[in-house]
Amino acid sequence: MSGRDAGDAAARMPPARVGDRLSEVDTPALIVELDALERNVAAMAAAVEGRGVRLRPHAKSHKCPDIARRQIAAGAVGVCCQKVGEAEAFVAAGVSDVLVTNEIVGAPKLARLASLARNSSLGVLVDDRANVVALAAAMREAGASIDVLVEVDVGAHRCGVLPGAPAVELARAVAAERGLRFAGLHAYQGAAQHLRRPAERLAAIARAAELAFETKVLIEQAGIDCGTITGAGTGTFAIERDSGIYTELQPGSYVFMDADYGRNERADGEIRFEQSLFVWTTVMSTPGPDRAIVDAGLKAFAVDSGMPLVAHAPGLELAKASDEHGVVRVAAGSAGPKLGERLKLVPGHCDPTVNLYDWIVVVRNDRVDALWPVAARGALT
Amino acid sequence: MSGRDAGDAAARMPPARVGDRLSEVDTPALIVELDALERNVAAMAAAVEGRGVRLRPHAKSHKCPDIARRQIAAGAVGVCCQKVGEAEAFVAAGVSDVLVTNEIVGAPKLARLASLARNSSLGVLVDDRANVVALAAAMREAGASIDVLVEVDVGAHRCGVLPGAPAVELARAVAAERGLRFAGLHAYQGAAQHLRRPAERLAAIARAAELAFETKVLIEQAGIDCGTITGAGTGTFAIERDSGIYTELQPGSYVFMDADYGRNERADGEIRFEQSLFVWTTVMSTPGPDRAIVDAGLKAFAVDSGMPLVAHAPGLELAKASDEHGVVRVAAGSAGPKLGERLKLVPGHCDPTVNLYDWIVVVRNDRVDALWPVAARGALT
Numbered sequence: 001m002s003g004r005d006a007g008d009a010a011a012r013m014p015p016a017r018v019g020d021r022l023s024e025v026d027t028p029a030l031i032v033e034l035d036a037l038e039r040n041v042a043a044m045a046a047a048v049e050g051r052g053v054r055l056r057p058h059a060k061s062h063k064c065p066d067i068a069r070r071q072i073a074a075g076a077v078g079v080c081c082q083k084v085g086e087a088e089a090f091v092a093a094g095v096s097d098v099l100v101t102n103e104i105v106g107a108p109k110l111a112r113l114a115s116l117a118r119n120s121s122l123g124v125l126v127d128d129r130a131n132v133v134a135l136a137a138a139m140r141e142a143g144a145s146i147d148v149l150v151e152v153d154v155g156a157h158r159c160g161v162l163p164g165a166p167a168v169e170l171a172r173a174v175a176a177e178r179g180l181r182f183a184g185l186h187a188y189q190g191a192a193q194h195l196r197r198p199a200e201r202l203a204a205i206a207r208a209a210e211l212a213f214e215t216k217v218l219i220e221q222a223g224i225d226c227g228t229i230t231g232a233g234t235g236t237f238a239i240e241r242d243s244g245i246y247t248e249l250q251p252g253s254y255v256f257m258d259a260d261y262g263r264n265e266r267a268d269g270e271i272r273f274e275q276s277l278f279v280w281t282t283v284m285s286t287p288g289p290d291r292a293i294v295d296a297g298l299k300a301f302a303v304d305s306g307m308p309l310v311a312h313a314p315g316l317e318l319a320k321a322s323d324e325h326g327v328v329r330v331a332a333g334s335a336g337p338k339l340g341e342r343l344k345l346v347p348g349h350c351d352p353t354v355n356l357y358d359w360i361v362v363v364r365n366d367r368v369d370a371l372w373p374v375a376a377r378g379a380l381t
Numbered sequence: 382m383s384g385r386d387a388g389d390a391a392a393r394m395p396p397a398r399v400g401d402r403l404s405e406v407d408t409p410a411l412i413v414e415l416d417a418l419e420r421n422v423a424a425m426a427a428a429v430e431g432r433g434v435r436l437r438p439h440a441k442s443h444k445c446p447d448i449a450r451r452q453i454a455a456g457a458v459g460v461c462c463q464k465v466g467e468a469e470a471f472v473a474a475g476v477s478d479v480l481v482t483n484e485i486v487g488a489p490k491l492a493r494l495a496s497l498a499r500n501s502s503l504g505v506l507v508d509d510r511a512n513v514v515a516l517a518a519a520m521r522e523a524g525a526s527i528d529v530l531v532e533v534d535v536g537a538h539r540c541g542v543l544p545g546a547p548a549v550e551l552a553r554a555v556a557a558e559r560g561l562r563f564a565g566l567h568a569y570q571g572a573a574q575h576l577r578r579p580a581e582r583l584a585a586i587a588r589a590a591e592l593a594f595e596t597k598v599l600i601e602q603a604g605i606d607c608g609t610i611t612g613a614g615t616g617t618f619a620i621e622r623d624s625g626i627y628t629e630l631q632p633g634s635y636v637f638m639d640a641d642y643g644r645n646e647r648a649d650g651e652i653r654f655e656q657s658l659f660v661w662t663t664v665m666s667t668p669g670p671d672r673a674i675v676d677a678g679l680k681a682f683a684v685d686s687g688m689p690l691v692a693h694a695p696g697l698e699l700a701k702a703s704d705e706h707g708v709v710r711v712a713a714g715s716a717g718p719k720l721g722e723r724l725k726l727v728p729g730h731c732d733p734t735v736n737l738y739d740w741i742v743v744v745r746n747d748r749v750d751a752l753w754p755v756a757a758r759g760a761l762t
Contacts, residue, residue, distance in 0.1 A: 006392040006395075006739075009395075009739035009740060009755065009758070010758045010759055011392035012759050015761075024489075026487065027487075027762065028762065085393075103665050104665075105720065108405075108407045128666065128667070158666075158703065159666035159668060159674050159706070190703065282486055284483075284484050284485075285509065287538075287541060287542070291538075296761075299733055303684075303685050304684050304685075321685070322539065324483065327539060339509055340486055349679075352679040352704060356759065358387075358391065358759055359390060375389075375390075375391050378393050378680075380409050380681055381396060381410075
């Protein structure tokens with residue numbers, strides 16, 4: 001038992017071969033339409049280029065070094081991750097500039113982070129004084145150093161210290177520790193990303209930027225450089241970009257998009273990223289004219305942000321999901337799909353959907369162009 | 382690219398070592414309390430023994446051969462699976478009597494099923510005439526044979542033909558095919574499992590049993606043996622057991638239980654299966670007295686059936702989850718947990734939660750007793 005290794009766990013073989021027709025790819029499978037993904041990567045790069053901000057896309061969405069390399073080739077400075085295990089997977093794949101946009105708590109994880117920091121350019125967040133001390137001790141123990149950003153709660157009410165004095169105090173604590181380099185503020189307003197109306201998103205990010213700026217000024221008044229203000233997601237990145245305050249942007253979902261982002265109303269001139277990510281399914285039962293059952297359910301797509309949509313099929317709605325089944329409702333007057341027919345689903349939420357798959361089947365012109373491992377799939381710790 | 386194998390995908394190392402203290406297990410991790418699991422396995426075995434029905438637990442819940450072996454050692458005849466890939470994982474691990482309680486559609490999957498049927502005792506469902514023909518052809522091609530059950534829609538309105546004449550017609554089609562052995566009816570009433578009141582569950586299963594029995598009589602009048610009536614889940618198995626009609630029971634969740642099953646009211650004398658499955662988490666941020674943030678979110682537990690509960694912590698409620706964070710609300714007057722403190726979560730829905738992990742950390746007396754691979758994790762096809 002104690003000798004068990006990863007080989008006992010279930011890494012899956014690729015679900016297709018390069019050159020296969022899409023119609024031959026067995027289901028359910030996670031597919032990415034490469035043309036759309038490339039256009040999304042290029043559109044984001046163009047939107048940021050020459051605007052005085054760095055692009056550091058969030059890799060928690062794709063968990064895939066093949067995609068990170070394309071983002072970096074298009075101008076990104078590196079990636080963000082949420083977990084030490086994700087950072088390990090990206091560094092192992094050659095992506096060596098990683099900001100862990102999360103607090104890392106507990107000696108085992110801190111030791112892993114410190115070990116990784118010896119051979120890569122790492123950053124991490126803090127929002128607690130005792131955690132700063134533990135982080136610094138781990139770095140010194142490993143003979144490593146790391147960029148540290150203070151996470152400020154600018155409205156998401158998740159992690160983070162309050163803006164102003166509490167952030168200044170923590171910045172001082174970081175700056176005082178050997179092994180830690182105080183780098184700036186993490187000011188991500190996650191709650192703003194899915195506000196449906198552009199004006200709501202603008203107001204939320206304006207407030208976040210104001211809080212971040214006031215805090216930065218206080219820190220610099222205390223004699224500590226506060227070079228980086230990082231944050232932003234796919235729903236708001238243009239607002240942070242144009243704020244004059246944020247220096248780094250972390251959008252993740254834009255490479256894929258999902259049904260939930262699709263429900264955001266866009267501002268005038270806002271980029272329309274394309275849906276590139278789909279769950280490829282087969283109709284496995286046609287019990288009546290009003291419904292068809294697909295072979296994908298709760299283990300093939302996340303439902304936290306609602307059911308997937310059925311792409312290119314206006315009369316079909318994914319009404320219900322159980323563990324391994326999706327119940328597609330056929331609108332009155334619509335022709336239902338046939339047994340064995342393939343349907344493409346647009347996931348409700350891309351990030352937790354991608355995490356259900358070992359491979360991304362990359363498709364161009366209805367052929368499998370590549371198979372990309374989801375290298376950080378299941379990297380929970 | 383075409384040479385890529387499973388090694389490129391991410392099978393994870395075990396998150397602990399046998400003998401570790403539970404407090405040393407890094408988080409998030411999926412833990413099973415072995416005493417509780419063993420009592421659940423024994424209680425189900427005792428509930429079925431001598432009652433004239435077979436127990437064939439559903440392995441879609443646990444995806445874990447170590448658990449299947451314990452169920453079989455306690456008297457189960459084999460297991461159920463939903464996917465060919467799951468059946469492959471169980472057969473490879475030595476569990477060779479598997480009923481795939483699902484329709485299998487498409488030539489690649491049928492070929493895999495037929496290949497597997499050559500060296501194991503397999504069953505599968507059908508609800509479509511053309512699928513019967515394709516299944517039979519695949520079996521003959523492989524020189525294999527398989528038990529086939531007609532799935533009857535007894536109220537769940539998912540897959541399945543209607544009871545009565547349509548089922549008889551399909552049974553005839555199966556019986557006429559070389560390579561297929563008509564074995565009986567699959568009459569699972571999934572929609573009944575989480576009806577909250579015992580009387581509602583009783584009424585739903587009484588109706589399902591009636592429909593199954595009428596159909597069985599018609600099939601036998603047509604001169605075809607209809608030996609097996611299989612179905613039932615953790616919420617209703619005692620009703621099917623006592624029906625005099627069902628010959629085989631397929632409960633799965635009882636080994637673990639979850640918050641959703643915990644909301645079912647129990648009938649007098651109904652077994653109280655124990656919660657054995659937990660998500661082990663760490664408090665990673667304590668931003669204020671009213672909330673604490675744990676290091677587990679949508680990638681560490683399923684939320685389709687509601688948020689997880691915080692075990693043994695009456696003042697704490699998991700109010701919200703994002704991809705990698707859970708926001709725990711601290712009730713007024715309750716002491717919030719401290720940074721680094723561990724919390725045990727009861728998953729809302731066990732099956733899709735287990736599918737997020739490569740390993741089950743098996744705990745007895747606060748020590749890691751074993752590490753069980755979730756061998757069929759991600760077995761989607």
